[in-house]
Structures are given as C-alpha cells and as structure tokens.
Amino acid sequence: MKLVFAGAPEFSVLPLKKILEEGYEVAAVVTQPDKPVGRKAIVTPTPLKVFARSRGIPVLDFPKIREHIGELESLRAHLMVTCAYGQLLTESVLNAFPAGVYNIHASLLPKYRGASPVAACILNGETETGITVMKTDVGLDTGDMLLQKSIPIAPEDTAGTLSEKLSALGADCIVEALALLKGGKAVLTPQDNDRATLVKKIKKEHARIDFTEDAAAIVNLIRAMNPAPVAYTYLNGKALNVFFAETAEGEVGASGEVIAADKRGILVRAGKGAVRLLEVQAEGGKRMRAADFVNGRKIAVGDVLTGENA
Numbered sequence: 452m453k454l455v456f457a458g459a460p461e462f463s464v465l466p467l468k469k470i471l472e473e474g475y476e477v478a479a480v481v482t483q484p485d486k487p488v489g490r491k492a493i494v495t496p497t498p499l500k501v502f503a504r505s506r507g508i509p510v511l512d513f514p515k516i517r518e519h520i521g522e523l524e525s526l527r528a529h530l531m532v533t534c535a536y537g538q539l540l541t542e543s544v545l546n547a548f549p550a551g552v553y554n555i556h557a558s559l560l561p562k563y564r565g566a567s568p569v570a571a572c573i574l575n576g577e578t579e580t581g582i583t584v585m586k587t588d589v590g591l592d593t594g595d596m597l598l599q600k601s602i603p604i605a606p607e608d609t610a611g612t613l614s615e616k617l618s619a620l621g622a623d624c625i626v627e628a629l630a631l632l633k634g635g636k637a638v639l640t641p642q643d644n645d646r647a648t649l650v651k652k653i654k655k656e657h658a659r660i661d662f663t664e665d666a667a668a669i670v671n672l673i674r675a676m677n678p679a680p681v682a683y684t685y686l687n688g689k690a691l692n693v694f695f696a697e698t699a700e701g702e703v704g705a706s707g708e709v710i711a712a713d714k715r716g717i718l719v720r721a722g723k724g725a726v727r728l729l730e731v732q733a734e735g736g737k738r739m740r741a742a743d744f745v746n747g748r749k750i751a752v753g754d755v756l757t758g759e760n761a
Contacts, residue, residue, distance in 0.1 A: 699726065
C-alpha cells in the first residue's frame with residue numbers, strides 16, 4: 452500500500468515513524484513551508500520535514516496544497532494520511548487518492564472538532580480524551596470514523612504532556628487503521644452531528660488569566676496553555692508567565708491579590724478558592740520556581756495580579 456503522509460508539528464512524527472516501521476511505502480511527505488521562529492525569526496523547517504529528510508523521504512512543502520493537484524496525482528499513491536497538517540483539503544485533493552484520505556484527530560469525535568482539541572479538553576476539565584481515525588471529507592473533521600481509542604487525562608497533564616501521549620496513541624491507531632483498510636475489513640461509522648463541538652485555534656489573548664474565575668478553571672487554563680502560548684497575568688504592569696499551578700485553600704483578599712508568598716509558591720486569591728503558582732517567568736527574565744521568585748523579593752503579600760498591563 453503506497454501512501455502520502457501530511458503533517459507538520461512534533462505530534463505528527465511518531466505516527467509517520469510507526470507507519471515506516473510497519474513497512475508501508477511512503478511516496479512523499481507533505482508539510483508546511485519553513486517559517487521564522489523565535490525572537491530572532493530564524494527560518495525553521497517543521498519537525499515532520501526534519502524527520503522525513505532524515506529518512507530520505509521526498510518532502511513537499513506546499514503553501515496551498517489545493518494548487519498542486521497534479522503533483523499529488525503524479526505520486527500515484529493509494530491514499531493519504533494526515534496528522535495535524537493545518538490546511539483544509541478540497542474535493543480535488545481528496546480525489547487525488549483512490550482509497551481516500553484518513554486523518555488522525557486528537558479527540559473523541561464528534562467532540563472537539565477543529566484546531567485545538569488537546570487544549571480544549573483540558574480547559575473544559577475533561578478526564579478522558581483519545582484519538583479518532585476518520586475518513587476525511589470536505590467538512591471540518593466531519594468525516595466518517597474508522598476507529599477510536601481513549602486514554603485518561605491525568606490531573607497533572609499539560610497540553611504538552613497530553614499531546615505526547617496522544618501522538619503515541621495516534622501512531623498505534625493509524626497502523627491498526629491501515630491494516631483494516633489493507634485487509635478490506637474497514638467499517639466506517641458516521642458521526643453524530645448533534646453532539647459535535649467545534650474549537651478554534653488558540654491565540655495569545657486566550658491565555659490571559661482572569662483571577663475572578665474559580666481556582667479550578669484557572670489551573671485548567673494554565674495547564675492547557677503549557678507549553679504554548681503560555682498563560683500569563685500582569686504584575687506591576689509587566690507580564691508574568693505562569694507554567695504550573697495548583698488549586699489551594701484561601702478565602703481572604705480580593706481576586707488576584709497575593710495572599711501568601713513563601714517556599715511553597717505564590718498563593719493568589721481566585722473568584723472561588725485560591726491558586727498557588729508553582730513556576731513562573733517575569734517579562735524579560737528566566738523561567739523559575741515561584742519560590743525562587745519570592746526569594747528574589749520580586750513579589751510580596753498584598754501585590755495584585757491583573758489582566759491588564761497598566
């Protein structure tokens with residue numbers, strides 16, 4: 452079975468690696484063009500591109516895949532597998548593969564269709580998520596499902612750690628799905644559109660902490676925004692990134708007020724309960740334990756963390 456694999460981030464590397472280990476022929480990898488990364492805007496290839504080149508697989512980095520149908524057809528692949536590719540596929544792209552296009556999606560569809568299913572699960576306090584392998588149609592994650600597998604979400608999981616777990620699960624799921632397709636045993640199940648939810652791409656403004664929210668919701672936000680774009684608040688008009696936190700007891704003070712600052716971290720009053728900040732990064736500074744931030748006398752009881760930089 453000859454296939455094309457489309458993806459971009461680190462999340463998509465393990466599934467491709469597993470496909471190669473199972474002996475499938477990968478005619479080409481399709482990914483996003485190189486982009487400037489970091490403060491110095493260094494032009495950087497996607498993690499998938501780096502991996503594919505290390506394995507000697509031809510790489511196609513189309514800005515718009517829909518404009519390259521002829522090149523896709525010339526590969527003469529039976530099907531395409533996509534995994535966090537980041538471009539919507541037109542009917543002409545789908546038709547370039549006789550056996551169809553199959554997507555590795557990081558949620559239990561029909562819940563959390565869209566661009567940020569991993570973060571959305573954590574934000575909403577879910578205790579379970581998983582992988583769905585579906586046959587792609589022209590809708591946004593609306594295609595019929597081939598298989599699903601679930602995993603628990605640990606209380607300490609961040610979007611980063613959960614993504615790693617789901618990438619490994621996605622690798623197992625796609626080789627199982629390909630075996631079903633190859634053996635003519637695939638059974639497709641339509642999604643229940645009445646149960647569908649849609650999540651949009653996470654932006655920096657979504658990561659702002661609102662300390663009038665319940666403590667549990669704030670901690671979920673911090674987990675969901677780690678490792679990027681990173682949850683943040685403001686201390687004395689300057690940004691303070693927060694990487695890890697936990698819920699705690701604390702009913703005194705106003706929302707956002709620091710009610711304790713010691714070796715355990717920075718305790719901040721929330722709308723309900725309190726949040727203990729465990730790892731932070733001041734604007735222009737280094738990432739550090741909140742206890743070390745306290746020892747440096749950069750914060751004290753009575754200081755107020757706000758959603759504004761003024």
